[in-house]
Amino acid sequence: MASGETHSVENQQRRWLNLRKLLERSGPFSHPDFEPSAEILDFIMDSCKVLIVGAGGLGCELLKDLALMGFKKLHVVDMDTIELSNLNRQFLFRKNDIGLSKAKCAVEFVNKRVPGCEAVAHHCSIQDLDEGFYRQFHIVVCGLDSIVARRWLNGMLMSLLQYNDDRSLDQSSVIPFVDGGTEGFKGNARVILPGMSACIECTLDLYPPQKTFPLCTIANTPRLPEHCIEYVKVLQWAKENPWGSSTPIDGDDPQHVTWVFEKAQDRAIKHGISNVTYRLTQGVLKNIIPAVASTNAAIAACCATEVFKLASSCCTNMNNYMVMNIADGVYTYTFNAERKPDCVACSNTTRVVELEPDATLQTIYDKLCEDPAFMMKSPGITTVINGRNKTLYMSSIKSIEERTRDNFKKENNRIGFIQWR
């Protein structure tokens, strides 16, 4: 019998004594709604469902932190499997676990270590899960390394918002969203109340632009070792197809990396460029972002504290965005990231887009995808004709996609777009 099951109620009470002090006592800085009681811990343990998105550097920490903050109804979603280079920080995994699902492995470990924890793993991508899945959670906390995935999740939580007839927000449809991110010794943590405070889309400009090299530099005037590697990656590989024409570069295949490394080195030598190394080659090929245990631990802990505050009201939440840098001393700065009044994701306001009368639906679709003001990923397009909603295009559901595909070629005035918002 597992030792957890033999734990008496009294032991349980003692075990959570640290948390109970915060939850069963009032404090001058707690949330105005806070009423200390033993029931809050019951809610955290038995009712409060929290979704952890990502079981990597931040996700492992979040799962451990939340399990030790009393949460039992935890769900973890991650599509990745464990790699050797994860082990310097993703502390729930061992060498024997390489190749296994991160979500499953992490959940198994924590459920075993923290008796009573009932975490559930979902080894799939966030896009595989539908509205019904996301709607069941009280809080979503996210530790992803991709802006695209974050924006998708943001969009999902925004789409769950309901508005009353007077266009005011139905508060019960709000699922608080805590988001953390790290890069080397830098990190950030934030609290998003969808429809109420700044969301991911409101603050997109806080993400640094991705570093890219112009093609003409790579092809004609290489100066840096990175330029030589990019040349092999972008041009030479496709030309020489060392593993056959259908084989793309795999940054995890040591033979591929070595091939690129050696060709890049040849090019570098030819141009008098130094310092093409294997490590750099792999870094450029895989766009590797440095990562260390400490930063992930601190940022995840910060997110976990905010989840605990949201669930218990025992303290007011961070308002609402913290940045941290531990390269030069330890620096943190917390500020109020402001909402964009006309944010496409969270503002429930209309945006005017001007189009030629003979523009096709394709034009609208492309604009929504490519215009920096929207940058949508596979948007659905609907219109209202005679007071009824009509779907013009939707890519996410196969049958609808097939049915509406032909609309793309049609001009807007022919598919009922006499006026549209």
Add this chain to the structure above:
Amino acid sequence: MASPSPKSPEQSEKTKQYDRQLRLWGDHGQTALEHGHICLINANALGTEILKSIVLPGVGAITIVDDKIVSDEDIGSNFFLECSSKSLNRGAEALRLLLELNPAVRGHAVQEPPDQILKENPEFFKSFSVVIATALGEKTIQELAQHLWDINVPLILCRSVGFLGSFRIQMREHAVIETHPDNEQTDLRLDVPFQALSDYLNCFDIDAVDLKDHGHIPWIVIIYKAVQKWQSQNANGWPMSRKEKNEIKNIILEFVRKDENDVPISEENFEEAIRAVNTALVPTFLPVKIQELLYCTSATNLSKDSAPFWVMCAALRGFVEGEGKGKLPVKGVLPDMTASTDHYIKLQNLYRTQAAMDAEIVYRKVLQIVAQLHCENISEADVKLFCRHAHDLYLLCGSNIVTEYQLNSSVATFISRHLEEPDVMMVHYIMLRAAEMFQSEHCRAPGDWDPEGDISKLKACVTKVLSDVSCSPFPKDDHIHEMCRYGGAEIHSVSAFLGGCTAQEAIKLITKQYKPVNNTFIFDAASTNSATFAF
């Protein structure tokens, strides 16, 4: 199908495992870490969270000093204890579960109270790279701090109470060569070009090259030429003011080629040149901080026992006073810029060659000093690295925790100045100190089981600390109430945050890379604010 070369020898199992951190502190940083030995006193949640982020990246060894028995509360807040750990020694159990994280790390558990070790076997602490202590009483803190100060072993003292936490680093001095500044200054020497550079720049004729090559001239050349033209009208001065820099920008605009309709042709390199004017024209100078470093006593009064850092500082001073003509060695780093491969590589090689020559001079001076004083040998690679980073060298001079605890006049003035501001983070510091005083007087944390009843007793401690720093009592009791609410509770997520930060500080001390906190960090998880104070 081609079957290209075998697996690269560069990628051992270990470099793959540590790849993401090697990109931050390099193989040499990793080697230093693997030679490090950390001692932790008290394996509470904060303690194990710190060790977790030191064991994962692969420290050499850890030693846990803990004589306590695992309680239910420990299990509830500490991930590195399990239910079956109950009633066993806390340090030994935590060690067992921590070592599972990384088989390369060695570990020991010592089941004695730290006071006893200090009394009976003070030599014990001598071999550690860093000692980290949590949850110690006032008296032990001071005895331990004094001892470690005396034997020159760094100490990090940590606390986690409710939503509050802090750590304090004590060490005599800490020199950092690789500080990894976020925005490193360029070192182009356009105002004082070395011979090879001025030869190269002077033989360039911007107007003579054809249009294609015109777009490939590095901006360094463009700015240099613009300055030369400007100087011919300005008595060979150096453009310093905003107005003068704008004049340079206008000259650069004149350089831009025009098409047949007299419209300027867009050339990336000229646009880069205009953007670079402000930074590229900063005159080459010896930074004040580096000057202070080169002329401080440790660098001027060398002995046989001087650390390599000080020997290199002395050699560097010799260079600055002699061959360098008041300047530091050339960094030898050229930022990327639009240019043909030829132009860029030539220019880059000029800087690199000069940097190597400068470093070579410094190295010869190092050899002389080492031979004279019979001190520790220093490799040429170390001197090169030192010269490469000579502009960003950093020295942290520490202070003794005992003087902080005794609140002597300079510490008192420092505290009261912050309280007057008013700085709420200093209020948190006072609360942590008062809670510690309460603990030593009453043998329990304030509010442990009677939050209301302890308020007046804690208030007395706060008043005592405040009067010691000549400050009047706080106008409101809210922070005292909050501390009594905490009742000494250790909240896991607060400890995990501090654990991550503290672990990185220990790694900075061991690898001697990146700048550590000087010297006290306070964190309030309730407001998500932090502050650094130098006591």
